[in-house]
Amino acid sequence: MGGSAGGALAAAVSTAGGLGMLGAGDHAWLDRELGPLRALRAPWAAGFLTWAITPGVVERVVEAGARAVMFSFGDPAPHTGVVRDAGALVVLQVTDLDEARRAVDLGADVIVAQGTEAGGHGARRGRSTLTFVPLVIDLAGTTPVLAAGGIADGRGIAAALALGADGVLLGTRFQATPEALADPMITTALLAGRGAETERSTILDVVRGSSWPSRYAARTLPHPHLDRWRGRETELAADPLAQRDYHADVAAGVIPPLPVWAGEAVDLITELTPAADLVEILATQATRALARVR
Numbered sequence: 437m438g439g440s441a442g443g444a445l446a447a448a449v450s451t452a453g454g455l456g457m458l459g460a461g462d463h464a465w466l467d468r469e470l471g472p473l474r475a476l477r478a479p480w481a482a483g484f485l486t487w488a489i490t491p492g493v494v495e496r497v498v499e500a501g502a503r504a505v506m507f508s509f510g511d512p513a514p515h516t517g518v519v520r521d522a523g524a525l526v527v528l529q530v531t532d533l534d535e536a537r538r539a540v541d542l543g544a545d546v547i548v549a550q551g552t553e554a555g556g557h558g559a560r561r562g563r564s565t566l567t568f569v570p571l572v573i574d575l576a577g578t579t580p581v582l583a584a585g586g587i588a589d590g591r592g593i594a595a596a597l598a599l600g601a602d603g604v605l606l607g608t609r610f611q612a613t614p615e616a617l618a619d620p621m622i623t624t625a626l627l628a629g630r631g632a633e634t635e636r637s638t639i640l641d642v643v644r645g646s647s648w649p650s651r652y653a654a655r656t657l658p659h660p661h662l663d664r665w666r667g668r669e670t671e672l673a674a675d676p677l678a679q680r681d682y683h684a685d686v687a688a689g690v691i692p693p694l695p696v697w698a699g700e701a702v703d704l705i706t707e708l709t710p711a712a713d714l715v716e717i718l719a720t721q722a723t724r725a726l727a728r729v730r
C-alpha cells in the first residue's frame with residue numbers, strides 16, 4: 437500500500453510470520469522507510485506501481501534485502517531482471533485474464549489475483565475474487581497464486597485456500613493498524629466504513645491531478661468530490677477549477693489528505709489492531725474456519 441505500508445508495518449508483519457510488504461514509493465520515501473527493514477532477519481517484500489517506477493528504486497529495495505518484489509498496474513517486463521539478478525522473487529499482481537497470461541509468459545514466481553472487491557486501485561471493470569481466482573489458478577499451472585480483494589478475516593483466508601489459492605494478500609485490513617501511516621481521519625473512516633458504500637471510480641484520481649492510467653479505477657469510501665462529479669467525468673476532465681477546489685478542501689481539513697481507499701470487506705474491521713497481533717488472529721481464525729469445513 438503505497439504511502440501507508442511503511443517500514444514499521446512491513447517489519448511488524450514479517451516478524452510475526454507474514455510476508456510484510458513495503459508500499460511503493462520514490463527515493464525520498466525509501467530514505468524514510470527502509471530503515472526498519474535493513475536489519476530484519478525475517479523475509480520481507482516491496483511493492484511498486486509499475487507505471488510510476490522512478491529509476492533506481494527497484495535496485496534499492498533488492499540491495500536493502502527485499503526477498504520478493506511485487507509489480508502491479510503496468511508492464512513489469514523492464515523491471516523483472518533486476519529482481520531476478522538479486523536472487524529475489526518476482527511477484528506480479530494481475531487484475532484481469534490478459535494480465536494473468538502476461539504474468540505467466542514473463543515467468544512470474546508468484547501471481548496475485550486481485551478481485552474487484554479490493555480496496556484501492558484495480559481493473560476499472562474487474563471480476564469478483566470468487567470467480568477470478570480459480571481462473572487465474574487454472575492459467576498459472578505450477579506458479580503459486582495468492583488471492584486478493586475482500587479478505588479481512590480468517591474466514592476469507594480459508595475461502596481463498598478452498599478455491600485453490602496458495603495464500604492471500606491483504607490490504608485494507610492492515611490499514612487499520614497502529615503501524616500503518618494513515619491520517620487519523622482515514623483510520624476513523626475505516627472503522628465506521630461500510631462495504632456497500634464503497635465505490636470504484638476514476639474521479640478521485642482525476643480531481644487530485646494524479647497520473648493513474650485510466651484503465652484502473654480505485655475503490656474508496658464515500659467522498660464529497662465523488663458525489664460532485666459522478667456521471668460527469670468528461671466535464672470534470674475539462675474543468676480547470678476542479679483540482680483547485682479539491683486541494684482547497686484538503687488544505688481546509690474538510691476532506692482527508694488522501695481518498696480513503698478501502699475494500700468491500702471494510703465492515704469486518706471494527707478495531708485498530710497491532711499488526712503482529714493481527715497476523716496471529718488471522719491465522720487462528722483461518723485454522724478454525726478450515727477445521728469447520730473438513
Ligand SMILES: Cc1cc2nc3c(=O)[nH]c(=O)nc-3n(C[C@H](O)[C@H](O)[C@H](O)COP(=O)(O)O)c2cc1C
Nearest residue numbers: 437438508554555556584585586606607608697699
Ligand atoms: C490503502 C491502499 C493502498 C493500496 N496501494 C497499493 C499500491 O500502492 N500498489 C498495489 O499494487 N496495490 C495497492 N493496493 C491494493 C492491494 O495491493 C491489494 O490488491 C488490495 O488491498 C487487496 O484487497 P483488500 O483491500 O480488500 O484487502 C492498495 C490497497 C489499499 C487498501
